[in-house]
Amino acid sequence: MLVRVKGMNDRLPSESKKWAALENKLRGIFKIFNYEEIKTPLLEYSDVFHRKSEQSDMVTKETYDFKDRSDRDLTLRPEGTAGIVRSYIENKLYVDPEAKKFFYMGPFYRYERPQKGRYREFHQFGVEVFGNNNPLIDAEVITLGYEIIKSLGLKDVSVNINSLGDQVSRTNYKNALIEHLTPYKDDLCEDCLRRLEKNPLRVLDCKVDGNKDFVLNAPKSLDFLTLESKSRFELVKIYLEAANVKFNVLKTLVRGLDYYADTVFEIESAIEGFGAGNILGGGGCYHSLVKELGGPNVTGFGFGFGMERIISALDAQGINLEKIDFLQTFVLYLGEQSTVKAVELLRKIRESGISSDIAYNAINFKSQLRQAVKSEAKFLIIVGEDEIKEKKVAIKDSKTMEQIIVDEDKLISYLKENL
């Protein structure tokens, strides 16, 4: 019997609806944040990924490289950024001085050891923003990642951020790392010995040495930031707070690629049984990659999220996106007098981009409730004469049947926070 390639999965029709719902949801959010879709080939000339400056495992050990029939060296893309940077330069998308904001979705290939949450063909969605070196961009992209995870309804996730600093900070930090790690040379794996001089940061996220005490106790990048990088990172934090993003500064966060500088981040889930797969996605800032690939001196900031992991996280938390996509709220009214108010609320809810419905031919509250429950809307919004007098509405969670009363003018913000 012929079988599928190791580490690669079929997506059967039974799973496809879930993926389509996720893709739809993502497209909606990208639209709200004004990102445009970019699609680049799965195959690139190998030089796009294999660069001297990039010594991460992903690029040195995990790529699918082969020759085509005309003896050209090709590589199946292991990540999204380098191909998009190549396209950005080749198509001269930089001539427009405005920041460019792209999103993408699709398959990626890494020759890793297959296990739960780690495959050889997997899917990512991601974004890349090219512009001037402005920490507003860092904050916006992190906010977007956070909003995506939140709007999918995923709970128990945290946003970790760190700064690796600019070129000068990184050089000082590298030297400190080399000094710290050199006495432990004998305890380093073969790869890390090789990395020690050129890319000591890669020792920190090595799968073999990364958890050894002397690696965990290594100096932290935050202590080596130049004044400029330090104040840049402070601004990122201020902007994130203004955007209401809850984050932790994680001093040990380095991310697995060599082109990252200044801000890096990741979103981690605490979902039980996820093990090594608990990082849903992450990314960071890169100052020199566009120039290195032959483009102008612009800064980029991007992230990538694993779609298989997000689907498993949704499954683990019993979240059914198809249903969320279907209906978010249902408005119910008690008594003839409340009908006008119900119509008014329905309009306000829909205007704010939240889906809503109402029972048009329901005679009594009981039959409205029956319809509302059947619709599987997440929240039932209830108005009666008492509520109207007090300018309040009742919100009932259709799963737990818990009910709270909020001021009418707080309804939309409550729904946005909790949907």
Ligand code: AMP
């Ligand atoms: P990275 O590009 O390595 O930062 O990965 C970004 C995200 O893609 C990770 O957090 C995972 O969610 C996902 N990912 C990376 N590698 C794999 C893989 N081999 N299989 C499944 N998902 C992956």
